[in-house]
Every structure is written in C-alpha cells, then in structure tokens.
Amino acid sequence: MDIRVRFAPSPTGHVHIGNIRTAIFDWLYARHSGGKFLLRVEDTDRERSTQAAIDTLLECMQWLGLDYDEEIFYQSRNAQAHVSAAAKMLETGKAYRPKVSGPEPAPVIFRLPWDTDSNPDVRIAGNAEIITDPSVPVKISSSGIHFSQLNEKGKSTERSSSLAGFHRLTILDAAGECIFEIEKEIENIFRKDASFEIANSAKLVFQRREIVFKDIIKGELAKPMDGMKDLVIVRGDGTPVFHLANVCDDVEQKITHIIRGDDHVENTYRHIFLFQAIGFPVPIYGHLPMIVNQAGKPYSKRDGDAYVGDFRSKGYLPDALFNYLSLLGWSPGDDREKMTRREIIDAFTLERVKSSSAQFDVNKLGNMNGQYMAEMDPAKFIEETWKVAETQGWTSGIDRVRFAKVANLMQSRMKLFPQVSAWKYFFFDEFERDEKAFAKLNADRKSLDAIKYVFESLSSGSEFTLDSIQKSIREAESLNGIQEGKLNQPLRIALTGQTTGAGIYETAEMLGRDKTLKRLKSFSA
RNA sequence: GUCCCCAUCGUCUAGAGGCCUAGGACACCAGGUUUUCAUCCUGGCGACACCGGUUCGAAUCCGGUUGGGGACGCCA
Secondary structure (H helix, E strand, O other), rough: OOOEEEEEEOOOOOOOOHHHHHHHHHHHHHHHHOOOEEEEEEEOOOOOOOHHHHHHHHHHHOOOOOOOOOOOOHHHHHHHHHHHOOOOOOOOOEEOOOOOOOOOOOEEEEEOOOOOOOOOOOEEEEEEEEEEEOOOOOEEEEOOOEEEEEOOOOEEEEEEEOOHHOOOEEEEEOHHHEEEEEEHHHHHHHHHHOOEOOOOOOOOEEEEEEEEEOOOOOOEEEHHHEEEEEEEEEEOOOEEEHHHHHHHHHHOOOOOEEEEEEEHHHHHHHHHHHHHHOOOOOOEEEEOOOOOOOOOOOOOOHHOOOOOHHHHHHOHHHHHHHHHHHHHOOOOOOOOOOHEEEEHHHHHHHHHHHHOEEOOHHHHHHHHHHHHOOOOOOOHHHHHHHHHOOOOOOOOOOOHHHHHHHHHHHHHOOHHHHHHHHHHHHHHOOOOOOOHHHHHHOHHHHHHHHHHHHHHOOOHHHHOOOOHHHHHHHHHHHHHOOOOOOHHHHHHHHHHHOOOOOHHHHHHHHHHHHHHHHHHOOOOO
C-alpha cells in the first residue's frame, strides 16, 4: 500500500507550535515509510483565510524544511464535491433534512446508521440501562431519541442521541412494565416517519453498541453509540461543515493514514461512519498527544512563544526546533537526543509515540539550540550573527573582519542569536554593564591599578599580544602578592562589564592596548 | 453533568513481568579541567499518584480511587 498522509491546517495567520508538531510527525511518518506527505489548506472559513495567512503557513513549513509532495490541495476548491456527496446521502437515505419551524432553510443531517450488524467497526457491548425521569416523556422519532436521565442523586439532565445506539430498546415504567419496544416500531419510524412520546418512562433497557477503531498511537479506542448524535453536514445556507469537507477531501486525496491531534478523537468516531457512507475504506488513525503549558492546559500565547514565527524571530535554528519538537511525545528508544534529520526519519515510528501529553520546556530547547549553534559552519555563523546585529542596528562603521574574529571567539558560548547584542563591548566604549559586578570591582582598586601598571609598560602593537598580556597579568599578580589567576575576573569586568564572555586574554588582545587601558583608567576617577 | 482519554525525577523521556537498590537529557547544586569565561569531566539532588487483585515475582497485567486533559456547535 502506498502510504499517503496529510497535514490539514486552516490558515489563520499564525502557525501554532502544537500544530506544527503535528505537521512534523506527519512528515516524519511519510518520510520514514517512503509515502507521500500532502498539504491540504482548509480554507473554508473565507473570513480568516487570506492569502497572507496561507503565505505565512508556507513560509513556516519551508523554514522547518517540511517539504510536501504533490500540489497543495485547497479545500475551498472542492466544495462542489462536498455538496454532491451530501446530496447523494440524502438520496440514499443516509442523511435527512429535519423539519424546521422558522423561515431558515433546513440543514442536511447525517444519520448514524441503524443497521450495523455487519459493520466491522461496530461491536455489541452487552446490555445497558438508563434510569429516566418519569415526569419527562421520552420522545422518539427518526431523528433520534430525547429523554431525561436521572443520576444517583436524583438530578435529571436532558439528553438526546441518535437512535442508532438503542437497538432492542424497551422502555419500562416505574412498576417495571414494558411500555414501548423499539423493534416493533422501527419500520414505522424510518419508513413512515412515525414519532412517539412515551410518558411515565422510568428505565431504558437496550443493547449497547460501540464504534471501535485501532489507533496506532493509543491502541483500541471505543465509544458507546448511545452517547452519539446525528451530525449536521451541510448548513442551512448550503455550505458544507468541517466533518463532511474533511472526510470528502481525505477520500479525494486518497489518504491512508490520518495522523492528527488528540482533540480529534471524538470526531473520529463519527468520521468513520462518514467514510463508510461515502463508500471509502476507513483510513488508519493515529492521535497525537497535545503540547501543554505548566498548568497542563493547551499551550497558548499566554504561556510565552506559541507560534513558529516567534521562535524564528527569537533566533532559534530551524533544525534545533525541529529536533526538539520531534522529541516531544516521541523518542528513538535509546539515549540519543541530538539527532540529524536523517537519523530522526530512520528511527521514527508511530508505535513509539507516547499517548500522554507533553509540557513544552524552553530551557531544553535553548540548550539544544546552543548545541546546534556551536556546530554551525563558522562562516555561516558569522553571516547569521552579522545579520542579527544589523537588525539590532549597531553594525554601522564596524569592520567586518574584526566582527568575524569576535564571532569566532563567541560561537561556542551562544545559545541564541539575539545574544550578539552582548558583543558590543568589542566595538564600542558604551556597553551594558553588570552593575553588581561593577560595584564590587570599584571597591577593589588595588587589583585594577596593578594590571594598569603592567599594561602601561607594554607598547601597543607587537608587544600587546596574547602571550605578553598573559605574562603581564601573572607578573602583576606576583608583584602585588595576589594569588595567581585572581586578576582575570576583575580585568574581565573592567573591560567587558560582564562576568562571562570569551577568554579574557583574547578579549584584551582584541580590544588592543589603548582601549584596554582606557577602560581600566575609567575607574580611577 | 455525560462520554472519551491520560498518569515514571521540577520538565522531556527509557522501561513490553525478573536485566530496576528505575537509566538518559534539560534545569539545579558541589568538585575538577581551563591560572579567567565558555566548553568538557566527575559527583549530588530527584520519580513509578493512591488502594486492592493476579503472580514465586509488577513501574510494567487487571479493577477501583484520586488527579489532569479532551469532546459534547449549522467552529475547524
């Protein structure tokens, strides 16, 4: 079988991180199995689906390297097929139009099939009982059953369901006498549109049937049909509803595997009947767990960056984000975490996807991004950091060769591109300072004077080298009875304003004698 | 409320009845290397939600409890 999977987002202008994770898993599954990865744009909501929104979606996918096979399938262009599928179901009695009281035209409603005896996806799950409120009559018609359920505390809640879940239904009154039998009336209900109102009903007894499917990620999933309702497939205004459009398009695109978010599980129970009604084999399903925030709720904008664009603009590398996201709900089964795309594809199987939700951890993403940055091609790293510095607006007048040298010093120390703003001390006398460290240093006049003294004796140019800088500092230390190495940090703070950075000898050399002395002297005020 | 689903360190996860006094990664802490910073190395902290059952043996299988999430639209 040729495997065909699809990613079917509706373009809303932003691509949510949970959504793109679904796309990544779809893509990985297709690439691993040698199948096709298809993109379907569900643009039926014409209000929100703008070309700009579609462009954003495409950009995000390209940025992450999610290439798709075949042409993009636009749902809006298949609207005719959706409507005619509904018309056909209307003709064959699989769908119906309810009587409506108002002037609005009636929608088309898909009826969950009554006859499921030979349905491979429906099984009988024994007998069931529902206690009902005798003061509310049970209503039965071809469009379903309506009753009031009584819970243990005596509270009643109204419920309506499709008739399909109530095979062999008998209704008993408080005395236990049978007052209605569905099997006797079922012909009348469906053929002649008979309807019933049964008063004094205390209990519904019926054979429970449930719809079952085998989810490749979650295993066997089932839902009792008595908890399901018929569903609207075409609105009163004639436009198709998501369920219909989605299923029709999957048929049209010959989708074999539907890998999508957890939140669609309930839809799947209904979509299976739609596939059967259209006469298309039911695809294989896999439902991905959700990405959640610290409170266990769906990850949203409020919890920080929630859109792919946010991560892109914050300077995350696409490969790092891809790698991190692929590890959210999946693992190769060994201890590998940082993996090439090829390795991820080779190791990826849906059976190894977890069925519980995962919390997004920016920290770990940052760590992974740092790993990817450290191993970037140095030339590429220089190019990228320059671009970021440029957008930060401080590159004018800066020598690119010098910038490249700084980049080489800093590459292994970066976690995110915007951190280049911390490099300013290499180029300007105005730079950000860690005030706490600065204050401490100001109190330590002796150290500073000692360094200043030895540096002054060096001439700029050839004498101010890595080697001589180091020697001079050691000399200053022994001259002043300071423990070896103890002058490094004060010098760093004086020169850079920071407690961390590149090697301090390299930094001083980079700055040169004059700038170094100038910064040291700025303390003697 | 009804139905569906989920449950291992703070977080991501390994774990398919004995390889588990539960392994790895991030974060955190302590030491070492780097006479400094970053890297790196070593160590530490730290979890099978709870209660029953099955079994010679359970993180793993079953049942229940609790907690969490999802779905119940003429939204997608």
